[in-house]
Amino acid sequence: MPRIPRASLAVLAVPLLALTGCGSSGSKPAADASAPTTSPTVIDTGTADTPSQPTGSETTASSGASDTPTDASTACPDIAKATIPDGSWTGPITMDVDGKGGSAGFGSTKGTGTMSVVVAGGSVTSGSWSVHWHSQGHADTGQAAATITLTGTIGGTVTGPATKPVLPGTWRIKGTATITKPVHASSPVDDTGKDSETMAVSSTVCDHVSGTFLPSFNSKDAAATFTGTARWEGRRA
Numbered sequence: 001m002p003r004i005p006r007a008s009l010a011v012l013a014v015p016l017l018a019l020t021g022c023g024s025s026g027s028k029p030a031a032d033a034s035a036p037t038t039s040p041t042v043i044d045t046g047t048a049d050t051p052s053q054p055t056g057s058e059t060t061a062s063s064g065a066s067d068t069p070t071d072a073s074t075a076c077p078d079i080a081k082a083t084i085p086d087g088s089w090t091g092p093i094t095m096d097v098d099g100k101g102g103s104a105g106f107g108s109t110k111g112t113g114t115m116s117v118v119v120a121g122g123s124v125t126s127g128s129w130s131v132h133w134h135s136q137g138h139a140d141t142g143q144a145a146a147t148i149t150l151t152g153t154i155g156g157t158v159t160g161p162a163t164k165p166v167l168p169g170t171w172r173i174k175g176t177a178t179i180t181k182p183v184h185a186s187s188p189v190d191d192t193g194k195d196s197e198t199m200a201v202s203s204t205v206c207d208h209v210s211g212t213f214l215p216s217f218n219s220k221d222a223a224a225t226f227t228g229t230a231r232w233e234g235r236r237a
Contacts, residue, residue, distance in 0.1 A: 082201040088237035101224030106137035127158025150175035207236040
């Protein structure tokens, strides 16, 4: 079967200095000339003010937290190379399915499924995947015409290195070909086969990993070749 592509917040310190003070030098008036000379009196009405203490105070207002926020690159580092990190991962698969064959044209349809993978020591220790899809096509040669309605499934296991997991699987296509010309009749479609694809791990960030693979399957009964572009979005289980 041909292989077909598919601040840290710093402490904010705002010093508020409000230092105020007042001081006046005293003045000494002249002695009263009329005062007796036997008991001279000197009246000192001046004040030698001591500068007043500041009425304000130096205040430091802290409006920030002293803790340092978690550094995402430390808590959840990006993986330098595309690989599935050790652990258990699971998530959905979406697949665009396109069928072509002879004069039959099949509209592109969406396939959906799931994949679960367990990785230890850089290798896939276990895993499984499956995708289901529906498609309908119409063939008309002028001499004959038929409508073909199909249900497809494809799935299997996951093995190999975590950098390029291998997805061996079995596909099955079932359905009905309804002939509308020159006579009205129906014929079953029931094909099975095996396929093995390699998944390219496209990104790994924190607790999320994604990958793509390109399954293909040929149906003799439907006289068509089906290809799929599948994408997996895994989360740490």
